[in-house]
Amino acid sequence: MLKIGILGGGQLGRMLLQAAANYPVITHVMENDPDCPAAHLCHQFVRGDIRNFDDVCRFGRGLDGVCIEIESVNVEALEKLESDGVRVYPSPSALRILRDKILQKQFYKEHDIPTSPFLITQNRQELKKQDTFLPAVHKIASGGYDGRGVQLISNPGDLDKGFDHPSVLEKKVDIHKEISQIVAMSRNGQTALYPAVEMIFDPVLNQLDYQLSPAEIPQQMLWRVEAIALKVVKDLKTPGIFAVELFISTNGGVLVNETAPRVHNSGHHTIEANYSSQFDMLWRVVLDYPLGNPKHIMPAAMINLVGREGYSGEVHYEGLDEILKMENAFLHLYGKKETRSGRKMGHVTLLSTDKSDLVYKARTIRKQLQIISKQPEKII
Amino acid sequence: MLKIGILGGGQLGRMLLQAAANYPVITHVMENDPDCPAAHLCHQFVRGDIRNFDDVCRFGRGLDGVCIEIESVNVEALEKLESDGVRVYPSPSALRILRDKILQKQFYKEHDIPTSPFLITQNRQELKKQDTFLPAVHKIASGGYDGRGVQLISNPGDLDKGFDHPSVLEKKVDIHKEISQIVAMSRNGQTALYPAVEMIFDPVLNQLDYQLSPAEIPQQMLWRVEAIALKVVKDLKTPGIFAVELFISTNGGVLVNETAPRVHNSGHHTIEANYSSQFDMLWRVVLDYPLGNPKHIMPAAMINLVGREGYSGEVHYEGLDEILKMENAFLHLYGKKETRSGRKMGHVTLLSTDKSDLVYKARTIRKQLQIISKQPEKII
Numbered sequence: 141m142l143k144i145g146i147l148g149g150g151q152l153g154r155m156l157l158q159a160a161a162n163y164p165v166i167t168h169v170m171e172n173d174p175d176c177p178a179a180h181l182c183h184q185f186v187r188g189d190i191r192n193f194d195d196v197c198r199f200g201r202g203l204d205g206v207c208i209e210i211e212s213v214n215v216e217a218l219e220k221l222e223s224d225g226v227r228v229y230p231s232p233s234a235l236r237i238l239r240d241k242i243l244q245k246q247f248y249k250e251h252d253i254p255t256s257p258f259l260i261t262q263n264r265q266e267l268k269k270q271d272t273f274l275p276a277v278h279k280i281a282s283g284g285y286d287g288r289g290v291q292l293i294s295n296p297g298d299l300d301k302g303f304d305h306p307s308v309l310e311k312k313v314d315i316h317k318e319i320s321q322i323v324a325m326s327r328n329g330q331t332a333l334y335p336a337v338e339m340i341f342d343p344v345l346n347q348l349d350y351q352l353s354p355a356e357i358p359q360q361m362l363w364r365v366e367a368i369a370l371k372v373v374k375d376l377k378t379p380g381i382f383a384v385e386l387f388i389s390t391n392g393g394v395l396v397n398e399t400a401p402r403v404h405n406s407g408h409h410t411i412e413a414n415y416s417s418q419f420d421m422l423w424r425v426v427l428d429y430p431l432g433n434p435k436h437i438m439p440a441a442m443i444n445l446v447g448r449e450g451y452s453g454e455v456h457y458e459g460l461d462e463i464l465k466m467e468n469a470f471l472h473l474y475g476k477k478e479t480r481s482g483r484k485m486g487h488v489t490l491l492s493t494d495k496s497d498l499v500y501k502a503r504t505i506r507k508q509l510q511i512i513s514k515q516p517e518k519i520i
Numbered sequence: 521m522l523k524i525g526i527l528g529g530g531q532l533g534r535m536l537l538q539a540a541a542n543y544p545v546i547t548h549v550m551e552n553d554p555d556c557p558a559a560h561l562c563h564q565f566v567r568g569d570i571r572n573f574d575d576v577c578r579f580g581r582g583l584d585g586v587c588i589e590i591e592s593v594n595v596e597a598l599e600k601l602e603s604d605g606v607r608v609y610p611s612p613s614a615l616r617i618l619r620d621k622i623l624q625k626q627f628y629k630e631h632d633i634p635t636s637p638f639l640i641t642q643n644r645q646e647l648k649k650q651d652t653f654l655p656a657v658h659k660i661a662s663g664g665y666d667g668r669g670v671q672l673i674s675n676p677g678d679l680d681k682g683f684d685h686p687s688v689l690e691k692k693v694d695i696h697k698e699i700s701q702i703v704a705m706s707r708n709g710q711t712a713l714y715p716a717v718e719m720i721f722d723p724v725l726n727q728l729d730y731q732l733s734p735a736e737i738p739q740q741m742l743w744r745v746e747a748i749a750l751k752v753v754k755d756l757k758t759p760g761i762f763a764v765e766l767f768i769s770t771n772g773g774v775l776v777n778e779t780a781p782r783v784h785n786s787g788h789h790t791i792e793a794n795y796s797s798q799f800d801m802l803w804r805v806v807l808d809y810p811l812g813n814p815k816h817i818m819p820a821a822m823i824n825l826v827g828r829e830g831y832s833g834e835v836h837y838e839g840l841d842e843i844l845k846m847e848n849a850f851l852h853l854y855g856k857k858e859t860r861s862g863r864k865m866g867h868v869t870l871l872s873t874d875k876s877d878l879v880y881k882a883r884t885i886r887k888q889l890q891i892i893s894k895q896p897e898k899i900i
Binding site for chain 2: 141154155157158161162163164165167180181182183415424429430432433435437438455460461464465467468470471472473475477491
């Protein structure tokens with residue numbers, strides 16, 4: 141049996157390991173926290189720092205392959221492992237590009253991949269000269285994650301909010317829709333495209349409300365989304381699974397926002413809604429099996445379950461029974477002991493051929509389920 | 521988080537643990553073999569003998585609940601645990617009845633549950649007097665499993681093949697169809713019935729060819745199947761999940777064959793084909809959540825992948841790629857290192873609304889996939 145390591149032990153690792161149990165594979169996980177969501181589901185858990193060169197080298201030595209569930213890993217160690225014959229998904233060279241927002245933008249530009257216009261700023265001083273480029277979004281080159289390290293700069297008065305580190309300043313796009321296109325590439329260059337997914341944002345709270353699969357976009361536009369996402373992955377020249385996030389602008393343009401070279405939040409629904417889930421698909425890539433069928437079994441909505449703003453501590457789920465009673469809802473709780481504001485604690489996938497059923501239930505879940513701390517110690 | 525133990529670490533435990541990762545629960549497994557399919561997927565693996573009183577008591581102490589994935593466990597220990605406040609699924613009293621084929625048949629008779637006529641034989645001497653009861657099937661009261669401990673006695677010349685242990689002699693039924701009806705019962709007595717499943721046997725090899733869900737039987741007969749299975753579970757008076765196996769006789773009778781008080785081979789397809797799988801459903805029972813929706817998402821076929829007759833040793837899968845390329849096939853390999861004649865090594869679930877597609881592909885899989893030993897050391 142092949143021995144495969146996963147760097148990172150969060151919910152993506154957890155779901156990867158649930159899928160791994162369908163195949164003959166020995167799984168290893170490295171993560172600092174021995175209580176992390178994935179720790180107990182692998183053959184071999186190794187406590188270590190995925191950002192540390194020695195830890196990652198030690199972890200990967202003797203394995204047949206290594207994949208990631210988060211980008212913030214030690215790339216130099218992955219390069220070393222790769223040169224020693226360990227297969228790495230994605231390749232360290234692709235990871236080096238995608239984990240740095242400056243290199244990523246430059247990659248799109250060099251490969252004629254449509255993306256919003258951008259400038260590079262090394263520090264806040266440089267940023268302050270760019271008042272004619274506004275409105276724009278300032279993104280720190282490295283270290284940002286899940287909304288951290290991103291700042292909207294609407295007008296010159298906002299320039300002070302920008303980052304005093306190497307960053308990219310992207311022209312703000314007037315967004316009609318946000319799309320995620322998941323693409324898998326096998327070691328022999330075969331590709332599989334999932335139905336594109338559409339993110340629905342809450343206009344009041346300005347946060348992800350739910351996702352719909354497949355996205356409701358005209359066929360011609362879908363083809364452009366697919367063609368662009370496919371080009372991103374082919375130009376990265378590495379096997380693996382990729383979530384290409386795109387904007388459809390109000391004037392009909394299709395622009396790449398960013399690409400994650402791993403299983404992704406926008407693919408959670410594929411566990412139940414598609415023949416081969418994104419997790420299953422990555423194992424097929426890593427184990428060198430034929431790619432799976434990415435087509436959907438049924439249309440789906442996916443709702444992230446996040447810790448309620450202002451609560452932290454031992455988690456308590458309020459309204460869980462209502463979700464568990466929904467006929468077409470699939471609940472996934474990640475087993476995290478502690479909640480924090482906005483922390484991803486689980487998700488729900490809904491299956492239905494009736495879009496209004498998906499939307500109604502997605503909103504019901506968003507309203508009814510409250511993830512708070514067990515003791516009602518509201519800290520705000 | 522509740523701490524739940526599973527007695528047995530085979531493929532049923534493995535799939536239970538895949539489903540457990542959707543819920544906040546701490547999982548413990550006890551099994552003798554630390555390389556068993558479930559060992560690496562739980563929080564706490566305990567090496568021990570599930571038939572041993574002390575081992576089971578030690579395992580269950582401090583847990584909130586215990587369930588089984590095989591009947592051959594120490595019931596006395598479960599009774600002890602139950603009296604100490606550990607919840608046991610199924611209750612030891614129900615398990616005591618079902619794990620003994622004599623008590624099980626008597627239970628059906630006492631509760632007016634239709635089953636084939638039977639006699640009890642304490643030894644071969646008693647059996648030999650029953651030549652007027654033939655053709656019949658002789659089943660050893662305890663210790664039989666997966667076809668072992670069952671002997672067809674067609675005519676008086678076969679009486680020598682019977683068991684010299686307490687056994688039940690059941691009048692042979694002229695079988696039109698074999699059906700499995702999975703039923704879940706929650707702690708507060710709510711029940712959920714899965715669509716009945718039909719087993720299709722290979723008339724030449726006389727072994728299970730594949731299963732179809734839902735079973736193709738007339739509505740009136742389905743109602744009888746459901747009513748009878750429901751009565752079995754209600755009369756057992758224990759929460760848990762149950763596979764009630766029934767015969768539909770050539771003259772239209774519906775007779776209970778036997779009942780398993782646990783997740784079951786005939787429910788494997790529910791992982792992909794039903795909203796709440798049998799594994800998900802058991803966790804809902806055990807964690808005291810509302811029961812899930814047992815309805816099917818799509819019709820399905822399920823094919824067991826068993827070790828080819830005459831081969832044993834390190835497993836080698838021949839023809840795996842052909843299955844992995846099938847658009848609507850879900851492969852589950854249990855990660856067993858060694859194959860043996862007839863050993864269950866995995867299964868495939870097919871989803872389709874087109875029955876001929878299910879049947880054609882099920883037969884293709886049965887023909888194409890060969891599970892043999894790595895070195896072609898044919899021992900027969």
